[in-house]
Amino acid sequence: MRSFSNRYIFVFSLIMVTIVAVLLSFVSVQLKPRQDMNVQIEKKQDVLRSVGKAEQVAEAEDKNSYINEEFGLFITESYVIDFSGDLVEIDAFKVMLGLGAEIRRPQEERNYPVFVYSENGGPKKYVVPVRGKGLWGPIWGYVALEADLNTIAGAVFDHKAETPGLGSDINTGWFQEPFTGKTIFNEAGEFVSVEVMKGGADPSSMHQVDAISGGTITSKALEEMLKDCLTGYVAHFKAISQ
Numbered sequence: 001m002r003s004f005s006n007r008y009i010f011v012f013s014l015i016m017v018t019i020v021a022v023l024l025s026f027v028s029v030q031l032k033p034r035q036d037m038n039v040q041i042e043k044k045q046d047v048l049r050s051v052g053k054a055e056q057v058a059e060a061e062d063k064n065s066y067i068n069e070e071f072g073l074f075i076t077e078s079y080v081i082d083f084s085g086d087l088v089e090i091d092a093f094k095v096m097l098g099l100g101a102e103i104r105r106p107q108e109e110r111n112y113p114v115f116v117y118s119e120n121g122g123p124k125k126y127v128v129p130v131r132g133k134g135l136w137g138p139i140w141g142y143v144a145l146e147a148d149l150n151t152i153a154g155a156v157f158d159h160k161a162e163t164p165g166l167g168s169d170i171n172t173g174w175f176q177e178p179f180t181g182k183t184i185f186n187e188a189g190e191f192v193s194v195e196v197m198k199g200g201a202d203p204s205s206m207h208q209v210d211a212i213s214g215g216t217i218t219s220k221a222l223e224e225m226l227k228d229c230l231t232g233y234v235a236h237f238k239a240i241s242q
Contacts, residue, residue: 037064043096044071047127050144050154051117075127077116083108085235099131100138103229112232123147128233132225135217137161139170139225145184149237152194155179157222167218178209184230191234193227196220 045067048054053074060066078092092113095102102110115127124147131140141157157170169175179194183206186192192207196219201208211219 039097041067044068046142046156047071047075047115049156050127050142051125052154074117074119075115076118078114080111080113081236082111083232083235085239096129099129099140103131107228107232110232117144125153128230130225130229132221132228134159134162134221135167136163139218139222143226143230149241150183150185152179152182152184162218163215166212166215169212169215170218170222175212182206182209191231193230194223196223
């Protein structure tokens with residue numbers, strides 16, 4: 001009787017585990033399209049934020065429709081280039097969604113997506129995604145450049161697991177806003193990116209911003225991310241700005 005009881009419990013447990021696994025798998029499959037859509041909306045919103053758009057998202061009745069409409073209206077072009085600056089026939093949005101895997105490849109082998117902003121036929125701005133590794137996990141962002149492909153028009157950054165109140169502040173306005181107006185090339189036309197300076201940036205420098213007090217490791221990781229990712233665009237930026 002005891003043997004039968006143990007067998008019964010084992011079989012019952014196995015059946016329940018199997019049922020739960022099947023149900024979880026079913027739910028995951030059903031939810032995946034919605035999860036994918038949410039990721040896409042988040043990416044589109046961050047691209048728009050880098051050029052000062054999507055400001056009314058909090059008041060929108062339908063966030064997804066609002067972001068899609070803004071993205072379709074203001075992002076007039078997108079494309080992908082390689083390290084040499086040549087066009088690559090790949091969807092820019094798909095490359096951006098897979099940027100985590102892309103940056104693990106050598107710089108010379110990566111694909112680099114570009115999103116072009118323009119309003120009412122006005123001057124273009126060029127938005128490029130960046131991604132790197134922070135203190136505790138991935139960090140990422142979007143850098144918008146003016147038509148000169150040198151001056152930063154706006155930047156947004158975010159993280160997965162940086163320290164609250166310290167490194168996590170890379171996603172705050174007070175840290176991001178000083179990037180606007182900085183330049184990524186020096187007067188000699190050499191790529192220098194932007195330094196994130198512990199102890200304070202030189203007010204006269206066009207290539208420095210303040211680091212986060214107490215968040216030096218994340219700040220320097222963000223600096224490395226910018227230099228690593230933006231380097232891949234240098235050939236293209238120089239070619240189209242001449």
